[in-house]
Amino acid sequence: MDANERDRIMSGCTRFLFGHYPQKPAQALKALAEIADPDQKSDHYGEGEIINGFEREVAELLGKEAAVFMPSGTMCQQIAMHIWTERRGIHRVAFHPTCHLEIGEDQGYQWLHGLRSRLVSKASRLMTLDDLKNVAEPLGALLLELPQRMLGGQLPTWEELTAITGWAREQGIPLHMDGARLWECQPFYGRPYAEIAALFDSVYVSFYKGLGGLAGSILAGPAEMIAQARIWQRRHGGNLIRLYPYVLSARQGLSTRLGRMAAYHQKALEIAAALSALPQIEIVPNPPHTNMMHLYLRGEREHFRDVSLALSEETGIWLAFTPVPTDIPAYQKLEFTVGDATL
Amino acid sequence: MDANERDRIMSGCTRFLFGHYPQKPAQALKALAEIADPDQKSDHYGEGEIINGFEREVAELLGKEAAVFMPSGTMCQQIAMHIWTERRGIHRVAFHPTCHLEIGEDQGYQWLHGLRSRLVSKASRLMTLDDLKNVAEPLGALLLELPQRMLGGQLPTWEELTAITGWAREQGIPLHMDGARLWECQPFYGRPYAEIAALFDSVYVSFYKGLGGLAGSILAGPAEMIAQARIWQRRHGGNLIRLYPYVLSARQGLSTRLGRMAAYHQKALEIAAALSALPQIEIVPNPPHTNMMHLYLRGEREHFRDVSLALSEETGIWLAFTPVPTDIPAYQKLEFTVGDATL
Numbered sequence: 001m002d003a004n005e006r007d008r009i010m011s012g013c014t015r016f017l018f019g020h021y022p023q024k025p026a027q028a029l030k031a032l033a034e035i036a037d038p039d040q041k042s043d044h045y046g047e048g049e050i051i052n053g054f055e056r057e058v059a060e061l062l063g064k065e066a067a068v069f070m071p072s073g074t075m076c077q078q079i080a081m082h083i084w085t086e087r088r089g090i091h092r093v094a095f096h097p098t099c100h101l102e103i104g105e106d107q108g109y110q111w112l113h114g115l116r117s118r119l120v121s122k123a124s125r126l127m128t129l130d131d132l133k134n135v136a137e138p139l140g141a142l143l144l145e146l147p148q149r150m151l152g153g154q155l156p157t158w159e160e161l162t163a164i165t166g167w168a169r170e171q172g173i174p175l176h177m178d179g180a181r182l183w184e185c186q187p188f189y190g191r192p193y194a195e196i197a198a199l200f201d202s203v204y205v206s207f208y209k210g211l212g213g214l215a216g217s218i219l220a221g222p223a224e225m226i227a228q229a230r231i232w233q234r235r236h237g238g239n240l241i242r243l244y245p246y247v248l249s250a251r252q253g254l255s256t257r258l259g260r261m262a263a264y265h266q267k268a269l270e271i272a273a274a275l276s277a278l279p280q281i282e283i284v285p286n287p288p289h290t291n292m293m294h295l296y297l298r299g300e301r302e303h304f305r306d307v308s309l310a311l312s313e314e315t316g317i318w319l320a321f322t323p324v325p326t327d328i329p330a331y332q333k334l335e336f337t338v339g340d341a342t343l
Numbered sequence: 344m345d346a347n348e349r350d351r352i353m354s355g356c357t358r359f360l361f362g363h364y365p366q367k368p369a370q371a372l373k374a375l376a377e378i379a380d381p382d383q384k385s386d387h388y389g390e391g392e393i394i395n396g397f398e399r400e401v402a403e404l405l406g407k408e409a410a411v412f413m414p415s416g417t418m419c420q421q422i423a424m425h426i427w428t429e430r431r432g433i434h435r436v437a438f439h440p441t442c443h444l445e446i447g448e449d450q451g452y453q454w455l456h457g458l459r460s461r462l463v464s465k466a467s468r469l470m471t472l473d474d475l476k477n478v479a480e481p482l483g484a485l486l487l488e489l490p491q492r493m494l495g496g497q498l499p500t501w502e503e504l505t506a507i508t509g510w511a512r513e514q515g516i517p518l519h520m521d522g523a524r525l526w527e528c529q530p531f532y533g534r535p536y537a538e539i540a541a542l543f544d545s546v547y548v549s550f551y552k553g554l555g556g557l558a559g560s561i562l563a564g565p566a567e568m569i570a571q572a573r574i575w576q577r578r579h580g581g582n583l584i585r586l587y588p589y590v591l592s593a594r595q596g597l598s599t600r601l602g603r604m605a606a607y608h609q610k611a612l613e614i615a616a617a618l619s620a621l622p623q624i625e626i627v628p629n630p631p632h633t634n635m636m637h638l639y640l641r642g643e644r645e646h647f648r649d650v651s652l653a654l655s656e657e658t659g660i661w662l663a664f665t666p667v668p669t670d671i672p673a674y675q676k677l678e679f680t681v682g683d684a685t686l
Contacts, residue, residue, distance in 0.1 A: 026380065
């Protein structure tokens, strides 16, 4: 089954099981042009109301003094780690073994920033306060990912979270949140975003996961830290002459989808409950903490790929997927994310 | 005269003296949506025909094996410098004192890549072969900017250029071209882009100067070097989930404006000839080598700013500018770039 065949079947589908409806560039750009204020001017190398106004809006939502819009989370987080570790004079950052910095950025934090990692906890479970207390080395910064994407979107309880962040504060370790999916956490914690973010010195949020934007991210924190981050953004090549396509789509995602997070979560709970009846499927976490879950499916990878594609063609509902191998050869992993299309 | 007052006067203008017509986001996105093929799919983390097809097109135009599209030239060039110097095992890069890496990127090449610079020549004139021969230290890479933006877009003669690049080749020094305005050079050299680019191991080109795109750049070179550059792009945080707004506008700029470079240059020659009659104006270079020139204006900075703004309001032609101070207090500098609006 080649890529063209998949495309053909996908084009024939009118409904989608996972995430948001896919948009083609022509369609997405037309929609953006329509929501843009006709009189609003472009941003210019990070300046202009179109970008700075949005930065202020997100800073306020997160209860932080300031925020800076960047092209990617990779940029936001390496920069946050650099700034915090430099202040401590300790170039060792602590994070979970499945942290994006460790597995998704070709070790940019090492190559570009001269940082070293201290992996805390196991890849198969969340970090605990005990894990942290057992680290014998001094830490320049601590990064926590809320929710933990590679664990199906698991979240620590509020008590565990505040115990970890409280301990780090006592030790004087700067705290950074990888909030790529922070928006998706609120139904679990049932607290304002600012209250969750207040546990951290800095927060990175993304606009193209649950919020469905084109790309783009924000780093929020103390004003003087964000001013420094802007210098690093320029060094990274992320201070673009125009970022407005991303800013406009981020703002649109925030205004239309932030209010749907509870509905996405509710649907994830329903799906998990229904799938729980099937003995060939393990669900992690069950019940889901956010709008996502990992499904461990008993069977062969090619089988799932082919059957899900055939079903897509037959039903007109796109539910094709290519599962990821797991430690157990008999099981394949599927990341299931609930979005507009799933609803 | 505050920013709002400037905006009000600019909004009243129907013609523009410098560069291309300014576009507001709503207008630019609508135009992009209209040129996008309705069936074309989005790129996905640097993959997909929409981006890879354009990379191949530009690689071919430049006569290089491969190319990679990145958000910014800052990213392209630091990455090229890293790759070339690593091969030589010499972390010293040679470039002009007004090189973008030295003056426009907060020394990212030092902070992110551990490189050191050897500034060659004076800020007030182009680099010569003699300047290079006088460098007593070994060089890991040599960067030449064609044309030299901070010198009003000056270009070395073809003889001088080939003498420099030939010498560097003999020494085994990798050569990189800062071609932010390479497109604008062709009328001067009268040779295909591939013939100019052939003098260099790698070339960076930009799409938002003469070509008038939203943002974005390409690094072109040998296939194995570009494959490495993609790894560094990910480290920099430049491997975005979607880059298509920039790709589409770059392609549009290339197809509509590349053929106008001779006309832009011709108009620059005419403007320089007319201005040459005025004793209060020095033109650098005169005649212009490209579509740009620097004008040194005798008079006070505030005077030029206020008079040009008042003239804009009176005539409905936007020609307001805020000149830059120079070494000579009596003279102010203005960068004059010819684009669609000037024609």
